[in-house]
Amino acid sequence: QVQVMESGGGLVHAGGSLRLSCAASGSIFSIDHMDWYRQAAGLPRELVASSRRGGSINYADSVKGRFTISRDNAKKSVYLEMTSLKAEDTAVYLCHVYCTEDKWQWGHYWGQGTQVTVSS
Numbered sequence: 001q002v003q004v005m006e007s008g009g010g011l012v013h014a015g016g017s018l019r020l021s022c023a024a025s026g027s028i029f030s031i032d033h034m035d036w037y038r039q040a041a042g043l044p045r046e047l048v049a050s051s052r053r054g055g056s057i058n059y060a061d062s063v064k065g066r067f068t069i070s071r072d073n074a075k076k077s078v079y080l081e082m083t084s085l086k087a088e089d090t091a092v093y094l095c096h097v098y099c100t101e102d103k104w105q106w107g108h109y110w111g112q113g114t115q116v117t118v119s120s
Helices: none
Strands: 002-007 010-013 018-026 030-039 046-051 057-059 067-072 077-082 091-100 106-110 114-119
Touching (some): 002 091, 002 106, 018 030, 018 091, 018 114, 030 077, 046 077
Antiparallel strands (some): 002 018, 018 077, 046 057, 067 077, 091 106
């Protein structure tokens, strides 16, 4: 089985910073995507930052220059450093992992989410 766990969310004032962490565990042979999504109340889920095994990284326009995604393949972990936080960043942040346990069958796995609240 594969498990995905996020941590690091909380309450912060506008202009502050937070660092989110996500770790995948289980009998994982290989991971391709490790991504961060967010879903604000009443709005669709959106991709905020994406990373792939080969090193490619992409950000949503709304977070470019403020958020940094990084990855530790040995620890099967991905991180999201958030700075200059705005009220609009308030959302549940979810970690998405695309991986395989047996080399052939790949699947999507999601964490439970961690709440980030930015007060103004």
